[in-house]
Amino acid sequence: MVPRSIVASRISSVAAPIMFAGLVVPMALTAPPASATEAWPKKVEATYRIAFNGFDIGSFAFRAAVNGSSYTVESEARISALFGAFKWSGNSRSAGALAGLQASPAGYDFNFEGTGKSGAIKLAFARGGVSNISVVPDQPPAPDTVPIKPDQLRRVLDPLSAVLVMSRTSGNNICNKRLPIFDGKQRFDLVFSYVRQQPIAEQRPTGQPGVVTVCRVRYVPIGGHRMTNETRHMSSTSGIEISLRPIPSAGVHVPYQITIPTVAGSATLTSENVRITTRHDEIALSH
Numbered sequence: 001m002v003p004r005s006i007v008a009s010r011i012s013s014v015a016a017p018i019m020f021a022g023l024v025v026p027m028a029l030t031a032p033p034a035s036a037t038e039a040w041p042k043k044v045e046a047t048y049r050i051a052f053n054g055f056d057i058g059s060f061a062f063r064a065a066v067n068g069s070s071y072t073v074e075s076e077a078r079i080s081a082l083f084g085a086f087k088w089s090g091n092s093r094s095a096g097a098l099a100g101l102q103a104s105p106a107g108y109d110f111n112f113e114g115t116g117k118s119g120a121i122k123l124a125f126a127r128g129g130v131s132n133i134s135v136v137p138d139q140p141p142a143p144d145t146v147p148i149k150p151d152q153l154r155r156v157l158d159p160l161s162a163v164l165v166m167s168r169t170s171g172n173n174i175c176n177k178r179l180p181i182f183d184g185k186q187r188f189d190l191v192f193s194y195v196r197q198q199p200i201a202e203q204r205p206t207g208q209p210g211v212v213t214v215c216r217v218r219y220v221p222i223g224g225h226r227m228t229n230e231t232r233h234m235s236s237t238s239g240i241e242i243s244l245r246p247i248p249s250a251g252v253h254v255p256y257q258i259t260i261p262t263v264a265g266s267a268t269l270t271s272e273n274v275r276i277t278t279r280h281d282e283i284a285l286s287h
Contacts, residue, residue: 040066040071041277042066042278043063043064043065043066044063047060047271048061048062048258048269048272049270050268052265052266052268059078062074070097072094073095076092077089077090077091088113089114090112091110094109094160094161104125105123105125106124107125108121108161109121121133129153129155130156145225146221146224147223148187148224156187157179165177165179175193175194175195176192176194178190178191187224188219188220188222189219189220191220194213196214197211197212197213197214200212200287202286204286208249209245209246212243212257213246213253214241215242215243216240217240217242219235220235229263230262237261239259239266240259241258242258242259243256247276250276252276255269255271256270256271273286
């Protein structure tokens, strides 16, 4: 039996995977046409349920909007566990410009509040790299924190802008990508690879394909982290997976399920509702 205090600590650590999930929840497009920005849906809104070791502990909501070559992305997570003894909420927002297959972030904000702890992170970007970092509370790193080198903050993406790059592909393998990410504290890469395809069931038939492509996601810590048991586990596990469902009428794939193992159990995000607004149509999915 794992002590209640340890369980609370491990559920608290799910906040990091939920922040990670912000990278992969929104959408993954198929190979774009010549005019890449024209392929983006005008709006994507999605809601997901969060489970930990099979128990429902919260929700995740995502909203993205594209206007010409500009984008904004917002997400919101809510967690309540141990009969309400532990609560956590987080909100993030990113904005920037699209150019072909690339997203160039201009700013990123992340605010969170939990049982006994709250804080905020603000990032600014300029000239291809991070130009300003604000972290509240501003605490010195632990002595065993792996340092981040200045050149490791160039050509990086914030967590939400990384979604837009993740969602584009120049080939047929939607799982073939590596993303360099900085979240304000940690610098890491996410490496995607193909695993399998599998059928799914939907609540109401939509005429869209009832199959998903499953990608494995490998977490590669680079700097700003401590080599704790959780870090070792996350960097060595092969169990992080995202299932992407194709929506041909919108030219997109949408995440159906995300599984993230931790040292205390498995966190799972499962799609409930997705609404996609294109320039010609509106598509609603219920799972």
